[in-house]
Amino acid sequence: MLDIGIRVDGSSNIGMGHIMRCLSLAKGFRNAGANVFFLSRFEQGISKIRQDEFEVVEMPHENSRHLEGFFYGDASELEEDSEEIIRKIKAFNLDVLIIDSYNVNREFFLKLKPHVKKLCYIDDVNKFVYPVDVLINGNVTATAFNYTKYSNDELMLLGLKYNLIRDEFKDLPERIINRNVREMMITTGGADPFNLSLRLASIILSDEEFKDIGINIVVGSGFTNVESLKELARKSSNVILHENVLRMSEIMLKSDVAISAGGSTLYELCACGTPALAIVIADNQREMVDMLSSQGYIINLGWHGELSNMEILQKIKLLCKDYEKRVSISRKMQRLVDGEGVRRVVEEIMKVSL
Numbered sequence: 073m074l075d076i077g078i079r080v081d082g083s084s085n086i087g088m089g090h091i092m093r094c095l096s097l098a099k100g101f102r103n104a105g106a107n108v109f110f111l112s113r114f115e116q117g118i119s120k121i122r123q124d125e126f127e128v129v130e131m132p133h134e135n136s137r138h139l140e141g142f143f144y145g146d147a148s149e150l151e152e153d154s155e156e157i158i159r160k161i162k163a164f165n166l167d168v169l170i171i172d173s174y175n176v177n178r179e180f181f182l183k184l185k186p187h188v189k190k191l192c193y194i195d196d197v198n199k200f201v202y203p204v205d206v207l208i209n210g211n212v213t214a215t216a217f218n219y220t221k222y223s224n225d226e227l228m229l230l231g232l233k234y235n236l237i238r239d240e241f242k243d244l245p246e247r248i249i250n251r252n253v254r255e256m257m258i259t260t261g262g263a264d265p266f267n268l269s270l271r272l273a274s275i276i277l278s279d280e281e282f283k284d285i286g287i288n289i290v291v292g293s294g295f296t297n298v299e300s301l302k303e304l305a306r307k308s309s310n311v312i313l314h315e316n317v318l319r320m321s322e323i324m325l326k327s328d329v330a331i332s333a334g335g336s337t338l339y340e341l342c343a344c345g346t347p348a349l350a351i352v353i354a355d356n357q358r359e360m361v362d363m364l365s366s367q368g369y370i371i372n373l374g375w376h377g378e379l380s381n382m383e384i385l386q387k388i389k390l391l392c393k394d395y396e397k398r399v400s401i402s403r404k405m406q407r408l409v410d411g412e413g414v415r416r417v418v419e420e421i422m423k424v425s426l
Contacts, residue, residue: 073105073106074101074106074422074425075164075165076098076170077108077111077160077170078094078097078108078109079171080117081113081296081388081419082112082114082116082117082262083114083116083117083263084116084262084294085263085294086389087294088262088263088293090172090173092238092262093172093210093236093336094170095124095126095238095416096236096237096238097170097194097236099124099239100345100417101421103418104419108126109164109329110128111128111154112129113132114133116293118130129160131157132152147177147179150176152179154180154329161184166188167191168189168191168192169187169188169191170192170193171191171193171204178200178202179365180422181193181203185205185373187204190424191205192208193208194209195207195209196356202220203223205227205424206229206389206421207219207227207230208229209230209234210417211360212229212234212367213363214229214231214232215361229416233413233416234413236337237343238414239411240319241339241340241409241411242320242411242412244321244345244406244411246406247402248305249347249398253285253392254286254328255287255288256276256286256287256327256328256329257291257332257423258273259331259332259333260332261292263292264292264295265353266376268351269297269404271306272330273301273311275384275388278381279385287308287310288323289305289311289312289314290320291318295392301313321344322339324344325344325346326344329349329391330346330347331350331388332349332350332351333352333357334360335360337370338350338370339408340365341370341405342405342409343408344405345405345406346405347397347402349370349391350370350373351373351376352372368404369404369405371387
């Protein structure tokens with residue numbers, strides 16, 4: 073039986089996307105009979121992991137600059153992190169270590185590599201040549217990155233075939249598109265650092281054409297603006313807040329249109345066939361959103377700080393009014409992600425680790 077460690081963090085600043093895809097992978101390994109341990113810091117991420125009944129080994133973070141958001145290769149912090157990880161590898165006899173973090177550098181991987189049978193990295197950006205045994209990038213952009221292998225036997229699992237989407241998005245029926253939009257969904261992921269949920273809902277509510285539209289706002293565990301959203305919901309019966317969501321697919325399937333931050337949520341919307349407008353809220357989302365948009369899967373609203381309320385409203389209206397376009401987009405979206413990525417990644421890693 074394999075003992076697998078997953079090193080990943082999640083918080084209101086760095087978001088919860090890494091945690092969510094690692095949980096999806098962890099469940100796949102658990103179903104395949106492996107023992108899975110998480111190495112994590114920050115309460116929001118740890119709480120979510122425990123909610124899904126995985127053991128979490130808490131990592132120290134007193135001096136962590138990770139609170140500031142995304143960054144790369146902080147050498148002093150990585151030195152401390154790697155030493156702590158090696159201690160955990162020995163304590164739990166880990167066979168496989170999976171890293172999902174943007175704060176990595178070459179030396180960090182080289183220090184960890186001798187201590188496990190297989191070192192794996194989940195990547196989005198191709199920042200440098202990664203000295204790992206297995207590289208995973210399940211994004212639509214992955215195959216265009218022209219990754220260079222560190223060694224000839226490095227296994228590269230690239231593209232949507234290996235997308236780490238959750239089980240609830242598998243085998244969904246072809247979506248039936250309503251001629252008239254009745255409900256919209258707003259989601260910014262596990263956190264809402266730019267208060268977009270409130271802004272977007274207010275824009276929709278301000279227009280008379282949308283006076284009868286229901287607005288489903290997904291409230292993530294890292295939201296710091298919950299009270300403002302609750303106040304909005306008290307003032308408008310159109311607004312429904314969804315907290316502690318257990319099955320995101322149910323909200324996506326009942327919403328005729330979604331407005332979403334860029335990131336892995338877009339793949340989930342594709343699986344559900346929910347026509348979506350995407351807002352880029354982090355640099356690492358730009359290429360993915362651009363590619364999905366240029367290939368006709370979503371509508372790109374652009375960078376969050378450069379959008380006027382009028383622009384947003386006009387694009388929402390255009391999509392809502394164009395029934396044929398929504399049908400076309402939905403059909404195309406549902407062909408993009410087959411939901412088998414976790415199974416494929418688990419099989420490949422177990423094959424080279426046992």
